[in-house]
Amino acid sequence: MTLDWSQHLIVAPVLVPLLVAALLVPLNETRHQVKFLINAGAVAVQFGIALMLVSMTDGGHWQDGIGVYLAANWAAPFGIALVVDRLAALMLLLTALLAACALLYSMMRWSRIGVHFHSLFQFMLMGLNGAFLTHDLFNLFVFFEVMLAASYGLLLHGYNLKRIRAGMQFIAVNLVASLMFLIGLALIYAAAGTLNMADLAMRLEGLGGDQLALLKVGAGVLAIAFLVKSAMWPLGFWLPITYAAASPPVAAMFVLMTKVGVYVVLRLWLLLFSSDSHGAASFGADVLLWGGMATIVFGAAGMLASDRHGDLAGYGAIMSSGTLLALIGLGESGVVGAALFYLLSSTLGMGAFMLLIELVERSRNPVEAMLSLTREAFEFEETPDQPVGVGIPAALAFIGLSFGACALVITGLPPLSGFVAKFSVFHALLAGEVRGVGLAVMGLVILSGLAAIIALMRFGVRTFWASGAINARMHLSEVVPVSLLLFLCVFLTLRAGPMLEYLERTSATLHQPQLYAQRVLAEPAVMSASAQQARSDG
Amino acid sequence: MEATIAIAIGVLFGSGVWLILRPRSFQVLTGLLLMSYAVNLFIFIMGRLWVNMPPLTVESGAPDPAAYADPLPQALVLTAIVIGFATTALYLVLMIGSRSVTGTDHVDGKETDQ
Numbered sequence: 143m144t145l146d147w148s149q150h151l152i153v154a155p156v157l158v159p160l161l162v163a164a165l166l167v168p169l170n171e172t173r174h175q176v177k178f179l180i181n182a183g184a185v186a187v188q189f190g191i192a193l194m195l196v197s198m199t200d201g202g203h204w205q206d207g208i209g210v211y212l213a214a215n216w217a218a219p220f221g222i223a224l225v226v227d228r229l230a231a232l233m234l235l236l237t238a239l240l241a242a243c244a245l246l247y248s249m250m251r252w253s254r255i256g257v258h259f260h261s262l263f264q265f266m267l268m269g270l271n272g273a274f275l276t277h278d279l280f281n282l283f284v285f286f287e288v289m290l291a292a293s294y295g296l297l298l299h300g301y302n303l304k305r306i307r308a309g310m311q312f313i314a315v316n317l318v319a320s321l322m323f324l325i326g327l328a329l330i331y332a333a334a335g336t337l338n339m340a341d342l343a344m345r346l347e348g349l350g351g352d353q354l355a356l357l358k359v360g361a362g363v364l365a366i367a368f369l370v371k372s373a374m375w376p377l378g379f380w381l382p383i384t385y386a387a388a389s390p391p392v393a394a395m396f397v398l399m400t401k402v403g404v405y406v407v408l409r410l411w412l413l414l415f416s417s418d419s420h421g422a423a424s425f426g427a428d429v430l431l432w433g434g435m436a437t438i439v440f441g442a443a444g445m446l447a448s449d450r451h452g453d454l455a456g457y458g459a460i461m462s463s464g465t466l467l468a469l470i471g472l473g474e475s476g477v478v479g480a481a482l483f484y485l486l487s488s489t490l491g492m493g494a495f496m497l498l499i500e501l502v503e504r505s506r507n508p509v510e511a512m513l514s515l516t517r518e519a520f521e522f523e524e525t526p527d528q529p530v531g532v533g534i535p536a537a538l539a540f541i542g543l544s545f546g547a548c549a550l551v552i553t554g555l556p557p558l559s560g561f562v563a564k565f566s567v568f569h570a571l572l573a574g575e576v577r578g579v580g581l582a583v584m585g586l587v588i589l590s591g592l593a594a595i596i597a598l599m600r601f602g603v604r605t606f607w608a609s610g611a612i613n614a615r616m617h618l619s620e621v622v623p624v625s626l627l628l629f630l631c632v633f634l635t636l637r638a639g640p641m642l643e644y645l646e647r648t649s650a651t652l653h654q655p656q657l658y659a660q661r662v663l664a665e666p667a668v669m670s671a672s673a674q675q676a677r678s679d680g
Numbered sequence: 681m682e683a684t685i686a687i688a689i690g691v692l693f694g695s696g697v698w699l700i701l702r703p704r705s706f707q708v709l710t711g712l713l714l715m716s717y718a719v720n721l722f723i724f725i726m727g728r729l730w731v732n733m734p735p736l737t738v739e740s741g742a743p744d745p746a747a748y749a750d751p752l753p754q755a756l757v758l759t760a761i762v763i764g765f766a767t768t769a770l771y772l773v774l775m776i777g778s779r780s781v782t783g784t785d786h787v788d789g790k791e792t793d794q
Binding site for chain 2: 280283284287290291294298301303306307309310311313314317318320321324325327328329331332
């Protein structure tokens with residue numbers, strides 16, 4: 143008996159980038175075009191697989207929308223199980239889309255400033271895809287390390303002083319976070335005797351006393367590792383420096399990396415601690431809630447205070463990840479669907495913004511750019527040049543419009559997807575049991591939106607209404623990714639209804655831990671022909 | 681036996697924490713190494729401390745899990761050692777790179793004002 147081909151599709155998002163990355167290593171660096179084409183082809187294949195997985199999880203191909211792949215054909219919980227559900231499939235799709243845009247953007251320039259960009263890029267995709275699919279905690283650690291090791295290389299890609307300084311911090315922080323990950327894993331294994339997520343969720347009910355206390359300590363230490371990734375205050379000081387130092391396509395992929403931290407928190411917390419049936423119910427919800435709210439304040443204050451574009455984007459990423467953590471910490475099942483919509487919208491918006499920043503900087507005369515920053519500090523009057531009858535150059539118009547669209551998505555103003563996301567979050571908060579703390583989160587999200595508007599508007603005015611803008615030269619391969627990401631935001635806005643329904647179904651599955659246990663632990667291993675023969679004979 | 685190994689891990693980890701808070705990158709690297717040793721030992725003892733237990737081997741009949749050493753932490757610690765080793769080596773390369781570019785071994789890439 144062999145597996146249906148569709149089962150093997152679950153492991154393909156890990157295998158495709160692994161094989162392609164290995165294939166790309168021995169190819170000579172002078173053959174840019176070939177390497178780029180192979181890389182782009184692999185991303186396209188991953189996009190296709192992700193699309194199929196989305197339609198299969200939502201289309202009733204698998205029972206309950208959960209597909210299980212038993213690696214090495216060992217039944218869970220003894221072997222490693224890969225699980226694809228609606229959330230995992232959606233994250234795979236988001237990864238492939240963002241990767242395609244980042245890769246296209248890097249075609250002309252950024253992939254050529256150092257060696258092995260394409261291999262590292264695929265290894266990073268492998269780590270990301272694996273982290274979304276795996277249902278085993280130690281395997282999650284391995285995929286995190288794959289992702290991080292590739293991200294160290296990508297951050298240092300185009301080795302300069304700024305990147306080395308940022309890299310020293312980024313790597314040291316993440317190495318310590320990985321050690322925390324291991325300590326947490328070990329404690330959880332000591333307490334529960336399993337590392338399979340679904341099995342762990344089931345065993346929680348039988349735990350009590352010392353074992354439960356040990357498990358809580360383990361989960362707390364483990365959470366530190368994920369919260370460092372998702373840059374929760376006070377664990378996120380590394381983020382703005384790192385994002386500002388990385389090259390634009392890499393920074394766009396890093397936006398997704400913070401979302402991986404949020405994704406794991408969301409998945410594990412809902413699986414382990416959302417049900418009331420055991421002694422650890424709602425464990426850590428307050429930490430997520432208050433930590434998330436502190437992160438929103440930190441991000442908003444950072445956005446207001448930053449005078450460099452890279453920092454602005456970094457603090458924007460912190461703010462969106464804080465919003466997500468606070469929404470998870472509220473522990474209301476109705477909010478999760480809307481929060482996922484916010485995750486999609488903010489990832490696409492921030493990704494576009496990371497790519498756009500570099501185009502903005504290129505369009506500015508360096509001397510004028512420096513002057514416009516110092517001008518406010520020294521308060522000297524600017525006499526505007528007399529307007530002359532020249533139209534706005536096309537490139538500058540494109541940058542300006544895209545910047546406006548990014549700002550709308552990030553701050554959550556109508557009419558783009560950021561507004562739909564925030565509106566549906568507020569709607570879910572008000573539709574549920576209104577609590578004081580829910581209103582506080584709402585207030586903070588609105589205020590942080592205001593702070594973001596002020597910061598982005600100031601940035602826009604200084605950049606586009608100041609003299610000294612030069613008509614930058616940009617390649618089509620740099621215009622298309624930014625437009626594509628923004629187009630996706632528009633698409634999200636137009637198809638918000640079906641999208642939110644899909645996310646509600648996603649959230650409904652996520653809130654049923656016993657469903658995962660049933661599907662994962664009951665998944666039969668494939669019997670070999672001889673075993674099958676023996677069974678039919680006997 | 682538990683107290684001895686707990687103190688040993690504590691001393692290793694504590695020394696590591698002190699070292700990674702130091703300003704020189706080599707001290708940070710040494711600190712990371714000590715911490716990863718401590719963590720590896722920690723994972724290892726999570727299968728409980730046993731003396732004279734045989735490895736899990738295939739025998740006829742259902743094996744009694746209590747009679748064997750837990751093999752899983754051993755597998756985990758092996759993976760953790762390899763990954764820790766690789767990432768630390770990467771940090772070492774970066775450290776050397778930083779030293780040659782900035783001319784100092786300070787973690788910020790520049791000396792603080794005395």
